[in-house]
Each structure stands twice: as structure tokens, then as C-alpha cells.
Amino acid sequence: MGSWTHHRSGPAGRALSPHRRAPATTATLTARDQIGEVGGWAGARAHFPGSLDVSGHADPLEVYLDHLYTYEYGNGPSSLGGGWDAFNALTGPGELTGDGKGDLLARSSGGTLCLYRGDGRSYGFAGRTGLGSGWNAYNALAGAGDLTGDGRADLLAVTPSGTLYRYAATHTGTANPFATRANLGTGWNTYTQFH
Ligand SMILES: [Ca+2]
Ligand SMILES: [Ca+2]
Numbered sequence: 001m002g003s004w005t006h007h008r009s010g011p012a013g014r015a016l017s018p019h020r021r022a023p024a025t026t027a028t029l030t031a032r033d034q035i036g037e038v039g040g041w042a043g044a045r046a047h048f049p050g051s052l053d054v055s056g057h058a059d060p061l062e063v064y065l066d067h068l069y070t071y072e073y074g075n076g077p078s079s080l081g082g083g084w085d086a087f088n089a090l091t092g093p094g095e096l097t098g099d100g101k102g103d104l105l106a107r108s109s110g111g112t113l114c115l116y117r118g119d120g121r122s123y124g125f126a127g128r129t130g131l132g133s134g135w136n137a138y139n140a141l142a143g144a145g146d147l148t149g150d151g152r153a154d155l156l157a158v159t160p161s162g163t164l165y166r167y168a169a170t171h172t173g174t175a176n177p178f179a180t181r182a183n184l185g186t187g188w189n190t191y192t193q194f195h
Contacts, residue, residue, distance in 0.1 A: 050094035050143060050153065052102045053122035061090065061104075070122050078123050087114075093143030094153030096178075098171030101126070105143070105155065111136030115177060129175050138165075157181070162189030 045063040052059045052070065060071045066085040069077040084090075089107040096103040101120035107113050113135040117126040135141070138157040144166075147154040152169040155178065159165075163186050167178040 045090075050092045050102050050145070051122075052092065052104065052118045052120075054101075054120055059092075059102075059122050061092070063087075063090070072122065080124060089141050091141050091143040091155070093155050093169070094145055096153055096169045096171075098152075098173055098177075103177075105131075105141065107135050107141060109136075131176060131178075156184075158188050160189065162186050164188045 046060060051057055053072070055072075062069045062071070062077070063084045067082050068080040068084040070080060071077050084106070086108050087106040088109050090104065092102060092104045094102055096105075096115065097117055099117070099120075101118040103118045104116040104125070105113060106116060110133070112133045113131040115129045115131055117129070119126045135157075137159060139160045140156075140158040142156045142158075144154050144156045146152060147156070147166060148168050150168075152171050154169055155167040157165045157167065164184040165181040166184050167181050169177050170179050171177070
């Protein structure tokens with residue numbers, strides 16, 4: 001099988017760990033392959049959003065030393081810039097804005113949610129929009145694909161007390177891509193993982 005190659009540089013141009021371990025990319029679980037150096041991904045925060053480019057394939061993301069990297073299978077990492085240690089949650093539900101390009105949501109440690117509009121190429125973003133504060137009321141945010149059957153990606157959010165909310169994308173082109181949240185019920189705090 002192929003692998004991701006790793007030849008990224010750090011913020012000051014320093015060479016970083018050149019061998020990072022990539023997650024499995026096949027839908028069927030078979031005997032695992034180690035395609036990177038043992039421990040090569042230590043210290044990285046990995047995320048698995050929907051596709052940020054036109055391939056339709058999920059694009060693994062990694063925050064490492066404050067920089068966001070995207071990996072395209074078979075190619076090396078691409079830096080999407082610095083400043084990403086300011087965020088404590090990243091999720092990419094898919095296409096939120098109605099332009100046909102996958103988007104990314106990032107929550108700051110202060111609770112502000114930012115929408116990074118994808119440029120359709122996965123090498124950068126077309127812009128950033130603040131979606132307001134108070135998002136630290138949730139202890140989990142998850143990109144969920146389309147939950148409502150309208151072809152638009154949606155977001156799920158869980159409070160520490162276990163109430164699950166759905167934010168449905170509207171594709172209206174307005175600054176806020178979501179309709180008023182819908183309460184999907186309680187008791188979700190019985191689960192320790194939510195992705
Ligand atoms: Ca979009
Ligand atoms: Ca939807």
C-alpha cells in the first residue's frame with residue numbers, strides 16, 4: 001500500500017520529525033500496516049474532517065507545534081499556517097456554506113467558534129468567520145455529515161450534563177451557516193467518547 005510522506009518544516013524552517021505514522025485508509029479492517037517510525041506522531045493532535053478538497057476523500061489534519069497540516073494520501077503534508085494551538089476543538093462536518101467546498105470549524109479556548117471556509121483545494125482557506133461565543137458550553141463538537149437528509153452537513157454538540165444538540169446547515173450564504181439548534185435529548189453523558 002502507499003503511504004504519506006513527511007517532509008514538513010516548522011514555523012522557523014526547522015526540520016521536524018520526518019517520519020509520521022498515518023492512520024489506516026481502507027474501509028475494511030485488515031492486519032495493520034506500520035508505515036511510519038514508531039512514535040513519530042507523538043505530540044500531534046490528529047483530526048479527521050470531511051473532505052476539504054474536491055476529491056471527496058477525508059483529509060487528515062494534524063496540529064503540531066501550533067501549525068495545522070493537511071495530508072493528502074500519497075503526498076507530503078501541507079502547512080495551512082500557524083496559530084492553531086489557540087483552538088481546543090476542530091471538526092470538519094463537510095460542506096456548510098453552500099459553495100460546494102468543505103469547511104472547517106475551530107473553537108478557541110475562550111469559547112468562540114470560527115468557520116474556516118474551504119477553498120476547495122485543501123491548501124488553505126477562503127476566509128474565516130466568527131460564529132459567536134459561548135461554544136465552550138459544550139464538551140464535545142462533532143462533524144456529523146448530513147443528519148437531516150437535505151444534503152447539507154450538520155454539527156452535533158454535547159453539553160457536560162449530556163444534552164445533545166444538532167446544528168443544521170442552511171446553505172443560505174449568510175454569515176451564520178446554521179439554523180437554530182435542535183435538542184435531540186439527554187443522557188449522552190453516559191458516553192465517554194463522541195466523534
Ligand atoms: Ca463551503
Ligand atoms: Ca443536513
